[in-house]
Amino acid sequence: MELRGFKNRNVSPGYIFFEGEPKPLTSWEQFKRFLSRAVKGELFVGLWIVLREMIRFDIHTLQYPMEKLKMGPRYRAIHKLLRLFDSGSERCIGCGLCEKICISNCIKMDTKVDEKSRKLVTQYSINFGRCIFCGYCAEVCPELAIVHGSSYEHASEQRASFGLKEDMLTPLDKFKANKQKEFPGFGALSKDADKFVKKTPLAY
């Protein structure tokens, strides 16, 4: 019964397999093991470690309502709809990709052709009761219009609280005050993206 052949999924060399201590066979060996375990003082090592931590007083608690954790850029919380930095108009072009890719089918949008014969997004909503915060919508969006925010306090009085277009779209006054931040996380261009731009091979 060797399972190791199956279990070895190309782990890096130097991976140590531990099969447990060899089982003592005779009573004398058992007694020796008992003695070594009892006298070795491993128990006291444990005692010392916890005491050391207590003396160091290196507390890692975050007292939540008073202090809040700063979420990393890749954290996927309630969505935001961003505006274009130049004109302040909505970034969303109504392509519908996000609606299409959403695996829990919770994005609903409605578009129409406006008087300038451009596509206008009239309705955009995410049902956060169903959203699993997978991040596909942000990743697929060609305009980086729908992105994840970092607010993780999702308690609200109504189900639809965060999910309408008005809630998610950066309000104009906030935008004018230069408060809209570019989204650095999921689906955004990396900082060194320029390096990877290559010439289109025109030889074809």
Place this chain on the structure above:
Amino acid sequence: MIETALIVETVVKAIIALAVIAGMAGFATFIERKVLAFMQRRLGPMHVGPYGLLQLAADGIKLFTKEDIIPQNVVKPIFMIAPVIAAASAFVAIAAVPYFPEFTVFGYTIHPIISDINVGLLFIMGAASVGMYAPLLAGLSSHNKWSLLGGARAVIQLLSFEVVSGLSILGPVMMIGSLSLINMNDYQIGGVANWLIWKQPLAFVLFAIAGFAETNRTPFDLIEFEAEIVSGYATEYSGMRWGLFFIGEYANMITISVLVSIIFLGGYNDIWIIPGAIAMLIKVSLWIFLFLWVRAAWPHVRPDQLMWVCWKVLMPLALINVLITGIVLV
């Protein structure tokens, strides 16, 4: 007349001891949460009162005002009486414990012991072993598999530790020639060198281990070990009945700490310039800290391991200790 005075004095002492020990037991829960938190790099309760000090009151209010739920299908009288046994036996045990040296108030000498019976030590151990009925009855009457397992483990635990605690204490008793805790204390008058721990180190270790088993503290808290049997015997309990179990456990902890301090660590005799009462307080606090410390650091043992270690290792060691003590004394 004298009899009336005695009765009044005893009642007053009993009430004071009850209130103080119950209060200390409550406070010990707070200390426990704090110490465990610090050892695990947490802060523990912080929000209720300064540094969470009033958490105690909050917990008390919560426990007292909760609905007293008695589930369907339990054996009602036994289910209701089990927590009372836990608390009562713990508080009966403190009747024979002397805490401080005697002192004089308004020309009236007070012995801080409720009743100085001359078999005090045995009495305390008897009360403690009656206390093990509480988890057993709770487990059997709860109509719940986890509780039943907890009750079964309580039997195992009692049958394991009782032998060790009884035999380990025999050595000191043989040396002192009395079962009264006051005599034990007086035997060790005169500084640290006279402490019994130097003469009976083996008995000290054995008694400490048995004490951990007796109070269901961590290495041996198998009767309510969450990872294996949810909450053991207390699974079906809530509110004040659960609180009584809790108070009983902490009162037991205090009693055991006092016992160890008196029997092995010189009792309430003065050390150097530290007066006896304060020395006693320090010793008891250190022991309670040890209980918490061990809880933070050590893993649990299995029931079969407890039985194994008690009957096959500790009991022979205790017997050898008794034998050696006997040889040395003769």
Place this chain on the structure above:
Amino acid sequence: MFEAIAFYMFSILVIGMFLIVVFSKNALYSMSALAGGMIFISGFFFLLDADFLGVVQIIVYTGAIMAVYAFGMMFFDTTRDVKENIRFKKIIYTLSTLSAIFVIFILLAPVYSGKIEALYPSIQGVGNIQMIGLILFTKYLVPFELAAIMLLAAMISGIVLVKIKMEETPTDIEVAKGEK
């Protein structure tokens, strides 16, 4: 005064407890009442100033009845009533009543005739524990030692009997059999 009150209180408690032991159909009630009765009996020892015996009564019987509980736990569903199946009711009731009367007669006869004498009247100034020691190690030395040896033998054989090998866990055995 107090002694009389305490005596009657404890008597009522003890008798009540043992009545429950006999009449209750629930194993849990019976066992708990047995434990309670045994503990209340120690009250009499305390009343007679025999502290040591009283405490020993508590310690010994808590352990002993704990073992009874263990058996009860294994044999019954302790939260349900036990269905008793008595076939020869008349014989059982007659015999038990007769034996009860007999025991009462045996115990009361010497009291009634007033011929009770302490074989070892307690010596003034000698403590309870010391008296027990004196008697145990003089008159009853042989039975005492025999009982001690018997208990020791029982203890050692118990330890030997429970020495089960736990070298292999059930999983190991299954794996070895090729079931996993």
